[in-house]
Amino acid sequence: MKVALYARYSSDNQRDASIEDQLRLCRSYAERQGWRIVDSYSDRAISGSSLLRPGVQDLIADGLKRRFDVILTESLDRLSRDQEDIAGFYKRMCFAGVAIVTLSEGEVSELHIGLKGTMGALYLKDLADKTRRGLRGRVEEGKSGGGLCYGYEVVKQTAANGEATRGDRRINAAEAAVVRRIFSAYLGGASSRRIAWELNDEGVPGPQGSAWGASTIHGNPKRGTGILNNELYIGRLIWNRLRYVKDPDTGKRVSRLNPESEWVIQEVPELRIVDQDLWDAVKARQKAFALTPEETEEVDGNILTDRRRPKHLFAGLVKCGCCGGGYSMISKDLLGCSAARNKGTCGNLRNIRRDSLEASVLNGLRAHLMEPALFKEFCEEFTREMNRLRMEQSSEIAGRRKELERVQRELDRAVQAILDGVPGSQLKDKIGKLEARKAELTGMLASATEPPPLLHPNMAEVYRQRIAALHERLQSEETKAEAANILRGLVNQITLQPDGNGLAIVLRGDLAAMLSFAANTKKPGLRGETGLVCDRGSQASLVAGAGFEPAAFRL
Template identity: 75%
Template sequence: MKIALYARYSSDNQRDASIEDQLRLCRLHAEKQGWTVVDSYTDRAISGASLLRPGIQELINDAMRGKFAVVLAEALDRLSRDQEDIAGLFKRMAFAGVRIVTLSEGDVTHLHVGLKGTMNALFLKDLADKTRRGLRGRVANGKSGGGLCFGYDVVKQFAANLEPIRGDRTINEAEAAVVRRIFADYLAGKSSRTIAFELNREGVPGPQSAEWGPSTIHGNPKRGVGILNNELYVGRLVWNRLRYLKDPDTGRRVSRLNPESEWVVQEVPELRIVDQEMWDAVKARQQTLAYEPSAPGENKLNDRRRPRYLFAGLVKCGCCGSGYTMISKDLLGCATARNKGTCNNRLNIRRDALEASVLRGLHTHLMEPELFKEFCQEFTREVNRLRIERGADIEAQRLELERTERELDKAIQAILDGVPGAKLKDKIGALEARKAELVDLLANAEEPPPLLHPNMAEIYHQRVATLYQSLQSEDERAEAAQVCRSLVDRVTLAPDGEELAIILRGDLAAILRFAAGKKSPDFLSEAGALDVLLSQASVVAGIGFEPMTFRL
């Protein structure tokens, strides 16, 4: 009996020894049962409230491949504490023919999944309630109930019983000076982007030693996040403003704003960094710059929203890799260079000039008939060769099956003619085994799709011409623009002296789909041929042609 072991612990405060203890107990149990352990899977310091864990995901994948017949764990809650997840895991293991056995529950059944799943979920809820109760008591005593804010240090001290006293904070004077500077600069009329740019240029470390960004400074006033909105800077500790839920699809925590009546507010004047007059002035300036809907369902920002341009989201800086964004009505610039000042690429480009250059490049370079024709010819030859080989393999297996059946018939006839069966036993056994193998291979073999049309490049060129004409038409431009965006994988703008060089990279798979005129043509499944041709593209298509990349 081949089995797999699984172990997990959920908190950073626990030790790796917990994993080893769980595995040791499971191995002892396996030895008593005479089972063979083929692999073990672990998740360290990861909550059991989600299946989005690398260890459990690897275990599920191996179970589906039939690597083992039993999963052994210390208890059901090691696999998952979520009702939905444990039921789904049990269903997947049952489908794969894999039993779940734990040291606590024994052989896990539907009854265990229902009862223990509910108990584990209630345990998580009870643990969360107790944790919140403890934090609320800590906040009532003027101590922090959350993480460490910029501008403060953790006070490490111990009680008489040597237990750590948690939640005490003290002002970090160096960081407090940065906080006061940010408030003063904002009142002086500087934007959060300008403040972030200056701090990064001077090498001032931000929260958690990261770079400063505009959102780090202005944050969200309603949620109380951001340097300008942290009420702890005026000696007011606010707890329970936000609650956090775990997204069941991604496993990530998502914040939700609680009603103000549920907030817990405690005055801590010893932690004040900014005086009240400066705080009130900042709030007043924020209010004047805020956009509030004048009527239900109305948003003034809708009138200020710029139309999405043709290659939005695809244009990247060649120096730092960040996006090129609209910095004015007509100009595109590097977002990192403007917002953080950590990129030296200060060259801008007009949006209409960029679009015209890229469209011209698509028409005259990426879609150049001669270049693409040469590539298509080589691609067609390689894919057709693989399909012919695959078809030949299937035909060879069919012929071998026919020969095997004839050999079996001859052996049976020999026994009927009086030849002792003992002499033919091994031969018949080998023929039967080979016949079963061939029947299985042919039953699961897929017939190769039809060969590619040798004139694919010409068909592609006709479709390109039609697309380019549609882009010039106002009525058809929107739909044609979506097709055009799908052909472009990335547009990189790299400084070249005083100008920007435009490097266009195409999506090869999308281009080949476009050439075939299908959403998912069969030839794109020829992964081997595609990889080979991608690695040889510069040789196949001639000098100056990199894999679907052009410098305009």
């Protein structure tokens, strides 16, 4: 039996040696069972509330490849404490024929998944409730209930019992002066972008030592984020304004605004940095520039043009070739480097008209991307290889169906032999093996998916024709929105690099999406079938230009 070991601990406060302790116990158990250890996996200081951990993701990937027969860990909650995740993990390993054994529960079954999954979820909820209760008590004492705000520093002191006290803060004089400067400059008419630019130009470090940005200063007034909205600067400590929930698909935390009735507010006048008059004047200026509900409905007026510009065709995909930051709309028709204009940390001040960029990218997709003969050769080779693999998959499924029919015929003959008087004891072992093989084949066929249709042998030409048709659909108002979504799915990134007096464009596309587009299917089954598409969910990229090297074409 080939076995893989897994260990995890969840907190930075735990010892790193905890991993070795878990692995040592698992090794001893494996040796007593006579199992051969082929690999070990671990995750350090990562919560078990999600499967988005590098160690467990490697474990799943190798398990599906049948690199081992058994997964051995200290307990089931080391793998995951989430009910959905642990059930999905168990289901995938059962499909791969990999057993899960823990030192606490033994061999894991559906019963363990149900009970331990529920216990793990309740543990996380109970831990969250206790943590929030402790934080609330700390806030009601006038101490910090979260991280360190800009303008303050941690006070390290020891209580009478010898334990370190937590949550005490005091004003950092240097940072407090920067906070007051920001408020005064904003009240004096400077925009948050101009303030950030000047601070970065003078080398003033921002929160956590990062560069200043416009959003760092103006933030979101409703959520209390940003320098201009932090009420701690006027001696009001507000806790529980936001709650955080985890997106089940991405595993990322997403903030939600709590009702004001649930906020915990504590007056801490000793932490005041900004005078009340200055604060009130800044709030009045913010309110003067805020959109009213009536204004937000005025989609045809100048207000949204000036303050909330609509997204363009390639919004979010255009990057600066100098700093790697994004290109955003700096006026109604011009795109510019956000870092250069909002932070002053990039020297790329070249602008580009949005319509010129879109026209150049469309021409690149329609012509430049398809120019090299190498792309045609690649499509031909790729098509041949994919079709070969798909035919092999089809023949494998057909072979299993034939074997299942043969096994069923042998079982029928064995049963008939018993009916004819042959002692059942003589056929017991044979029938048992046939029944086991029948169950195995039935399971394989039930979980097998029919291979997708074969790819078109002239994929490169099909791609060229479909891009041309897509270009025509973009010109029509009726089909423009749908065509734009398809087009954005083909482009991964557009990099703008200063070149002489103009800008050079490097267009990078998603190869799997392009092949799907050429095959005229949403799920062509390209991912994971060959080494041409990267493993573990990533996709290969194709760069416009000869030989798949980044080739720039000037505007």
